[in-house]
Amino acid sequence: KAGVTQTPRYLIKTRGQQVTLSCSPISGHRSVSWYQQTPGQGLQFLFEYFSETQRNKGNFPGRFSGRQFSNSRSEMNVSTLELGDSALYLCASSPTTSGGNNEQFFGPGTRLTVL
Amino acid sequence: KNEVEQSPQNLTAQEGEFITINCSYSVGISALHWLQQHPGGGIVSLFMLSSGKKKHGRLIATINIQEKHSSLHITASHPRDSAVYICAVATGNQFYFGTGTSLTVIP
Numbered sequence: 001k002a003g004v005t006q007t008p009r010y011l012i013k014t015r016g017q018q019v020t021l022s023c024s025p026i027s028g029h030r031s032v033s034w035y036q037q038t039p040g041q042g043l044q045f046l047f048e049y050f051s052e053t054q055r056n057k058g059n060f061p062g063r064f065s066g067r068q069f070s071n072s073r074s075e076m077n078v079s080t081l082e083l084g085d086s087a088l089y090l091c092a093s094s095p096t097t098s099g100g101n102n103e104q105f106f107g108p109g110t111r112l113t114v115l
Numbered sequence: 116k117n118e119v120e121q122s123p124q125n126l127t128a129q130e131g132e133f134i135t136i137n138c139s140y141s142v143g144i145s146a147l148h149w150l151q152q153h154p155g156g157g158i159v160s161l162f163m164l165s166s167g168k169k170k171h172g173r174l175i176a177t178i179n180i181q182e183k184h185s186s187l188h189i190t191a192s193h194p195r196d197s198a199v200y201i202c203a204v205a206t207g208n209q210f211y212f213g214t215g216t217s218l219t220v221i222p
Contacts, residue, residue: 033210035210037156042201042212042215043201045209045211045212055208056208056209058209058210090156090158100145100146100148100203100205100206100207101146101163101205102163103148103163104148105160106150106157106158106160108156109157111156
């Protein structure tokens, strides 16, 4: 089975722009979670989607949003980018909705740099 | 306020040594995860546990729910074990992460 894929792998944007990141889960997995990793804050949970519905949400502003399609692929959007949004964005898939109660399979991440 | 605390932050060991990484948490959890992150960013899930002990090869993870504490042990450490090890706890609708333990195993 192919693993979790994320596109693009690297992205450079300027402040004020918006960005969309994509995540394709392992075939058959229906839950996709998104995480932000920065040197200062470490890993932080953004949100989880299952069956096209957001099931759980971390403590991030409304500029961070996501969606999931019927094929379980997910996109994450960040609007009005700030310098502090520079981070590695990771997605992870699991077979069912979990709230963290299932093993997470991580993608390679998208490294976003905001200038 | 940190829901998850890991120690030590950095650890250097000689090849073959027995290694222990500790994780304490302050919230009620439904599961605890140990993750491994190599340079370059890729994260691999090592263990998910909610009670007792699990073993996979040279790695052992234990959890004490009453004491809100978990340990990750590596027996007969090897340079390829060099990575950042991250403890994460799931509360059912949130995921909290420790800051990670950077392990370097010297040949």
